[in-house]
Amino acid sequence: MSDPIKQGQVKVGDTLPPREIAITTSLIVSGALATRDFQKVHHDKAVAQASGMPDVFMNILTTQGLTESYLRDWCGRDAVFRKLTIHLGAPNIPGTTMTMSGEVKSCADGLVEVEVVGQNSQWGMHVKALATIALPV
Numbered sequence: 001m002s003d004p005i006k007q008g009q010v011k012v013g014d015t016l017p018p019r020e021i022a023i024t025t026s027l028i029v030s031g032a033l034a035t036r037d038f039q040k041v042h043h044d045k046a047v048a049q050a051s052g053m054p055d056v057f058m059n060i061l062t063t064q065g066l067t068e069s070y071l072r073d074w075c076g077r078d079a080v081f082r083k084l085t086i087h088l089g090a091p092n093i094p095g096t097t098m099t100m101s102g103e104v105k106s107c108a109d110g111l112v113e114v115e116v117v118g119q120n121s122q123w124g125m126h127v128k129a130l131a132t133i134a135l136p137v
Contacts, residue, residue, distance in 0.1 A: 004076025007110045007135045016074045016102035016114070021066060023058065023120065025094040031062030058092035058126075067116055067129045070100045074114075075133055082111065083132040090123030097121045110134055 021027075032042035037059045040047035048056045064086055071081075092098055098120045106113040111134055118127040 004078050005074065005135055007137050010104050010107055010112055010135070012104055012107055014104040016070070016100075016116075019070055019073075019100045021098045021100065021118075023092045023094055023096045023098055025056060028056050028058050028062070028092070028094060031065065032059045035059060035061035035065075037061060053091065053093065055093045055095075060086065060088060063088065063092070063118070063127050066098075066100070067118065067127060067131075070102070070116060071114060071131050071133065074102065075112075075135065078136040080134040081131060082134055084129060085131075086127055086129045088127055089125035090120060092120050092126050093122070098126055105130070110137070 029043045032039070039059070041051055041053065042056055042059050045055055064084070067086060068081070068084065098118045100116060100118045102114050102116040104112055105115050111132055114131045114133065116129040116131065117125060120126045
């Protein structure tokens, strides 16, 4: 994590450094269990395949956690998340890589809006998020 970002240090159009995340069975299963999501499609390959998927797939709470972690590493621990809106797209399955990227969309009154996109290497857009973050002075 770099130095915390403060008000006045970012501008519209600034981009966040990309982050590649290897999507593994362990990540998917542990994320589902940690968020108390016991839907079998997130930890039982046979059930996931019976639903039409090639393998287990990531749940939304794990995606949200990865998105928040990506943003937190950029803005620092003193920033306060005011809002986070997440839209899911293609599923994340084991053996793929999700690349997170972000761009500052607005800056006003100490708040920044950052759009985050997570693209997976097989099917494209997994998550698109918009975060409103209060930066420290």
